[in-house]
Amino acid sequence: MNKTATGLSVAFALCPFSKGTRVVCYLFFLLFSGFQFALAQTVIIRGKILDARRNKPVEFANVLLTGTTTGTQSDLNGAYAITLDSATVAKGSVTLKASYVGYSPDTRTVAVSSQQKVITLTFRLQPQQTNLSEVTVKGKKDRYRNKDNPAVALIQKVIDHKSRNRRESFSYYQYNKYEKVEFDLSNVSEKFRNRRSLRKFDFVFNYLDTSAVTGKVNLPIYLRESIANVFYSRNPERKREALEAEKSSGIGSYVDNNGIKVYLETLYQDINVYDNNIMLLAQQFMGPTSPLSPQFYKFVIVDTTTIGPTRCVNLGFSPRNPTDLLFQGTMAVALDSSYAIRKVIMGFPRDININFVTDLRIAQEFDQVGNDGLMLTKDELAIEFNLLKRENGMGLFGQRTVSYRNYVLNHPIRPELLAGLSKEGKELNLDRDDTYWTTARHQELTNKEKGIYAMTDSVRKVPLFQKFMNTALFLLEGYKPIGPFEIGPVNTFYSFNPIEGFRARVGGRTTVGFSDRMAFETYGAYGFRDKRFKYFASATFSLTNHNTYTYPIKHIQVSYQNEIKIPGQELQFVQEDNFLLSFKRGPNNRMTYNKVVNLDYLNESKRGLAFNVNLKRIDQAPAGVLRFDQYVADMGDQTVPLAHLTTTEVTLGLRYAPHEQFYQGKNYRVPIVNKYPIFQVRFTAGVKDLLGGQYAFQRLMAYANKRFYLAPIGYTDVTLEGGETFGRVPYPLLTIHRANQTYAYQLESYNMMNFMEFISDHYATAFVDHYFNGFIFNKIPLLKKLKLREVVTFKGLWGGIREQNRPESSNPDQSGLLRFPTDEQGAPLSFALGARPYIEASFGIANIFKILRVDLVKRLSYLDNPNVPKGFGVRFRMKFDF
Template structure:
């Protein structure tokens, strides 16, 4: 027994030092752990709630130093703070006010920040000696020098899988608005909104959220793009067709290449911070020379425009040391840029360099758009886009079939499969994102919200659909009009919607004039045979007033406001006539960019003014007539994207933001003796229309039209030119062969941004040039008449010059137009023309 006891004691004596060592190590590790506090959190914009990447978070430590970390692209940071750190944590970033918060006692701790914007940065002026050489200039010169090797547009092709998410919210929820009936039903949600915004954030009410996964393809020679939408998921107020929305918010419409001199945003050209003319347009500051990110070194440059009112950016960019490539970009549109309605636009982008190339492509992009300047008392809207690209492949050769359709959708694009999203989201939904989805589902089912959505749809579409009705009433702009022929006119019309049929469309209207005491009416039937390719046909009958000055469809697209406005005013000077018209058509997309249309038309012409015509062919005398004709038309619009929808009964196309021209060719043949037609004739016409983006010089828009009528016809059937010439009198000039150019230059803020008063009003200058060169054959009365002044231009082109201001009160445009030629052309009464005209138009431009 003793021996065993002694043996046990000896074993304990041997193990005791080992236990002591272990205990010391554990205590040391524990002490070390207690000497570091782990802090994490998320940093967002206090106004928009957008995550803020690249923000510096730090704590102060003894020795006038600090321990810092940066947020990632999702605004998340992790900081290990030493035990000797102060009791506060700070967040700082260019363009925002530095924010300070107390450190919690817990370890680990969570500290979220909501940073407020600081617009004073643009007002700062740096005074430097003449001998000073900005170190940022050498870096910028090298960035421009290496554009060719870093620009993704220099690749033969590239493709990637893209995930995009869009969230729309209502902002500026004032106390007065909260008292309204609509908001009283939503008030129970306000506590949740405040928790989502954070203690320093501004609550917003989410009304729409979507997620989309697409495969995107881009080939540079020839320039072609294609997107395949593989899956989409969304929830929102007033959304009837998920597939349509997914095509509008897809990744291909959110592509920004800062290597280009100008960035197309909201259909305007913003000067890129790395434009070839960088030194003339921007000021730069080298904020940090050596920034190490994932083992690579970068320069960090801050920049701002030399004229803050121009369409430009302010922000920060990171440039790689080795090849001067753009790695990160964080830009905002300058707060006082000459824009309407948009309070804020911000783009944050992080690039990646795929294997096998020197070019860099976007890996992650975040776009924030805040609309809040319509009226200070009204609510605004906030849009937040997030795009993440992966599986990037470059310089692959594709078969032509890949780009046959610019946009296609998978058959199961709207399949409700949550496991798909769990697998394909680049990052899992946060608790906040899940709350947003749930909140939207709650809001959209409120009856009063659905009512407001119906009213908004009426304002946009022009038709109102009460409840679940299968018919929509409108367009409401035509409900009342007044003119000198009919007096007051009341009109009631409507059209069937998709709840009636997804293919058959019925429409019509009845109208009554209280002066002439006549009823007018219309009835139409249209049928959609195919949506891909789009093929439709229809037939209609109309009894109504026509106007010789606006008789034929012009190539320029006119909006409903214009069409409604010309039904008012002095119709007698425009050559009014009563007509019965039976029209039938068939239209199809021959190719994605090519549309063909065939129309047959039979109409009467019963003038309400003095008219007589003696045919030089058969000597017959006409005081009225009727025509029967067939019209064939081809339209080529390269870069157009046709949107696919099974629930919208009309063809929807997007221009794609390109500067490509739209070319239309039209041939008309009239048949004599067929269904009562009085004349046999031919007409040939063509038009080319284009919008040209010119960067700092604004945007030009032109329409070039040419026509030839080799037949003898009464003047109302020839080309009456008043449509696009405001200083020309109605029925003043007519041609049977002509070329017309209508050009407008929108100069944005090129001139007005340099004039203090005009700059503060945000108005913009425009210039107009309208030129017509035409002639009239002898068979159509080309020789001067002894009974009235000639209606022939007689070899001298008609020229009209104009200038004006747009964006007056954000909606008005005023043009002052001068008649340069034919200034002494008197009318039948011997009265010379007014050589000056003022044109006031309503328009919506950002």
């Protein structure tokens, strides 16, 4: 396995949740990359396998140490490496044989000695002039066909029998699982190691190593171990992983170490080669045993082999289109009545439309457990990350190794062992001492691996490192720590809008260094045009034994805010006074000054269920050119200005998000998207005369979101939302639909709607976004090399306002209602939806320069409303994604 990658990919691969976290991770990893390395303890033969005619790499070619069972396969760059033990080295010479179907084998003998550490040996295979190209993965001159192809007939047998060969075919199984995830900064150059700025970290010299896989210098930077007992029952189907112990290195409170662990679990998930679709790198790939695989893969019989007493066929497979999200590799299929997979080695094609991954290899072996059947006994996943996908660049190499022991098959399992969360552990027991780990590990750590824990602990104590991380967090995450307090976020210090003009703000909050159970936050702002101060203060009290930011949260929060707000806008992951949101299209001179007293109780559980009770008093006053013009009884269409309106609201909320996981950033808790749905229900009651509340009403809202994976044509995100307001209330208390007048594409807002354009007391909305992941562009020769990806979206809004809430002359009783906003000439700017829905759609091109998405958005209805954007709108969105 080639372990090259660029240093910048360290941050982007591990921390794609926020720009700040990604870059901080990158800088951290680079900080440790500047030193010399320890000498390898073994002799490594490494090199490349090339096509002699085209001088291009031969991927997944076999390299065998003749006379032994030791061998390997070349990776996507044609690179291979074999480690020789001392007994083999003592022979003085070894013979290696390289082979691949469609090529003449090449056998080479090379002298070895204990004085050598790394030997470079390159094979150049000559293509065979045979008819094999007709059915081989490599064949290009002759058309590949499924018909009369014995390889396709064999994979069909595997597909037909896979329900019997899956481990889920057992009535029960249980085993002990040891998992180890390690990341190394790889291919560190001599020039970089000698940088003067890194001299204060000379102590990491003792932890550098030479890779046993590639022979290249690497620096271990992260290690996580876990031990668990796994239990499975087929009827009823239930699987539970009970964690016994967990241990990881980390860099302290600078990043969310638990969030990093969770994200790594999404990158390095359990892989079942029998699954139709395989989740990996937060993407879904069609597996080679899917019933649809013969339509998307090429299959070829490579050779035959023997595993134990069973004769097997090595079946090669690769995508028909190498840019699609499919695998390439070989599997050993048993030539008995089971047609079981005994061994599989697979990875990505070189041209696959995946970012930042230079190489990937999955290696699994299945062995007989007693007389009961086959179970997984070898499970390895290695990924090489590189920002520019450069073969010889500096980067990150991560490897997940899982060991299984103590298999028990088809023996009933006590119900209490299957009860509880699908993956959980007793928190007090997860932190085990060294004695436990020494006996519980399935294999002993190497000296290099043992040193990772000591190295990261030592690094955190270096004053230069602490100063560097604090400065980086201020610049990139937005907060500057000062003792137990931190100032920020920096992106809100300056902003502007037509009402406030230039807006200055400063604020901050306490850290866990102040208290684990209490958190305080505050800010003050001033608008130089409206000459008004705005401010906020909150106190949060954790009702658990961890801090107020750690999931699951259980807290009580009280706050007071005096602020300006765009009616209908509730931004989820950014501040409304974020500097970048200051740039807007169209008029933005209608806002409200809000004074909000808030008391909130939140109770989350690890099962994904959250319960919320909220008491809120809101006082709204018009700002800018917005007016609250109230109709008065017996005055017809005449109105009187209303200075403000006040409501007291009690809200009960219920949210269910099974298997939800997060990365906790400095500003927001960012969910890691998975295949499970999210449901939310919220009921709000306005209580008249309580704390000065002027209106009695009820509001009900329901929300559902789910990602549907549709490999190989991408995935679809669907969001459905509906709500209704009961009672007679003025329009600021109805639903003012989320519009977006910025040039950034917002997922669950209407990007061609104006602020306050549509108001409803009952509504239903649908957001549908389909990401093709390059499925179409991959077929177009001029586009597939750019690795662009297609996105299509649809947004629809249905709704209306009942007669009792319509402030129109047709309403016989308008008294108490507020006139809808108008422009300077008295023409209406806000409307109720009619019989037809509001619709907009867009086509986007994503993955431009690997980070940029550009959408052409078209509004399809209500085109005669004032100030409606004409034609297509261009919107932008930045996102790092694999």
